[in-house]
Amino acid sequence: MAHLGSRRRRALALPAGLALTASLGFLPAGAATAAPVDDVPAAVRADGPKLSYVVNVNGGHGTAKSVKKAIAKAGGTVVISYDQIGVIVVHSQNPDFATTIRGVRGVESAGVTRTAPLAPSADMAIDSERPLTADEAKASAAQADSDQDPLEPLQWDLPAIKADKAHEKTLGSEKVTVAVIDTGVDDTHPDLAPNFDRDASVSCVGGVPNTADGAWRPGPDESDHGTHVAGTIAAAKNGVGVTGVAPGVKVSGIKVSQPDGFFYTEAVVCGFVWAAEHGVDVTNNSYYTDPWLFNCKNDADQKALVEAVSRATRYAEGKGAVNVAAAGNSRMDLAADELTDTSSPNDSTPGERVINPRECLDIPTQIPGVVTVSALGAKDLKASYSNYGNGVVDISAPGGDATRYQAPDAPAVDGRILSTLPGGGYGYKAGTSMASPHVAGVAALIKSTHPYAAPAEVKGLLYAQADDTACTNPYDINGDGTVDAVCEGGERKNGFYGHGITDALDAVRR
Helix, strand or coil, X not given: CHHHHHHHCCCECCCCCCCCCCCCCXXXXXXXXXXXXXXXXXXXXXXXXXXXXXXXXXXXXXXXXXXXXHHHHCCEEEEXXXXXXXXXXXXXXXXXXXXXXXXXXXXXXXXXXXXCCCCCCCCCCCCCCEECCHHHHHHHHHHCCCCCCCCHHHCCHHHHCCHHHHCCCCXXXXXXXXXXXXXXXXXXXXXXXXXXXXXXXXXXXHHCCECCCCCCCCCCCCCCHHHXXXXXXXXXXXXXXXXXXXXXXXXXXXXXXXXXXXXXXXXXHHHHHHHHCCCCCEEEECCCCCCCCCEECCCHHHHHHHHHHHHHHHHHHHCCCEEEEECCCCCCECCCCCEEECCCCCCCCCCCEEECCCCEECCCCCCCCCEEEEEECCCCCECCCCCECCCCCCEEEECCCCCCCCCCCCCCCCCCEEEEEHHHEEEEEECHHHHHHHHHHXXXXXXXXXCCCCHHHHHHHHHHHCECCCCCCCECCCCCCCCCECCCECCCCECCCECCECCHHHHCCC
């Protein structure tokens, strides 16, 4: 189960053995079609497991009001209604709830968000980081220049995108906030506390905003993933620890993962809506929405999940946020004609089917308008695990790789990405999870330089300023004589690197 967790969060541990597992899976699904009806049965079943649903409504307030009445009659309880985007979160024990409610006038789609009942699940350890050693920290501090934080010499990823040069011009604006939609952020960390935006932070676990103090933090046995991501974006340049890509901007924590690590649709929708309504300029999304790695539009349930998250991302962008997401760690060509998915649903019993990635979407990363990020290693090659795809990947950034594949130049010692961990710690992780926050940080620098730029303009600058990177063919990352992936496209845009490698220096040049 540990590998399940690491894939879900778009991060991989890359120890000596480079443990990487392809993570595409789907259970054969048959979409139920309801006959159109205007009402629901007077008596409904309530003998099934308690599950969570999203109901997507078309029309205004009056339509939503009538749909909510129908939900109650169908044995559902409204948990929260995001009327801004027409998405209603519902709990029900009626096994026929989704089929019934799809037939109600005003309902565009409805689907169950999980295949396991609403109940606490066993904790799943993450195949995660290598902690920073005391000797490494001491050696790094001894080599740091007067204008560097003590661990910055170990951060090969900053000069890889010219962030160190960008910091000579600006650290970014405190008026810009990047939301880390993830497993929670430890805002008490000394490298994160100076830049933390409490007002834009929340827990969305379960789909309902919880603004209690510290609700956005990971619990003691929960994932450190979000805290690591936050440090890459905005760890303060304060003489302590590491430096973020945009160390002068604000960072917020929007916690959307269950204690067992699952990112369900209702929580993800809540996260985007919260970001939209709390002045967030950039969101970082280093996860996929469980339990389906790909959501097929010919399945009634999965179609509804795509629709709900799509509405939420569009709403956030409409309110001024640029949404950035990790491409995934399955070494898959997301532009292929077909892929074999073997790990979904990941919250119950996985199955297998062949899917068309143009019809079956990894959300949020494949939602139109979202910036999709592939990962690089320390030699600027596509990371061994990174997903790719011509026309799917928008841009590339350091995500780390096995040191034996792509070793950094000294004084850096590890091919993974060093960042913050809860409790004031530091450690290494690798994955497209680590690549995405580099791009989110650069987008924050662009927004700092162009404070009135709309999301489309920020994305346009992000792509135009990226360093063109030609395809790597043949791509034999482990040197065994076998081609591991084929890159399609030209120098200015291709399946491995998108528009190229993100460039922090150009982001701060007016």
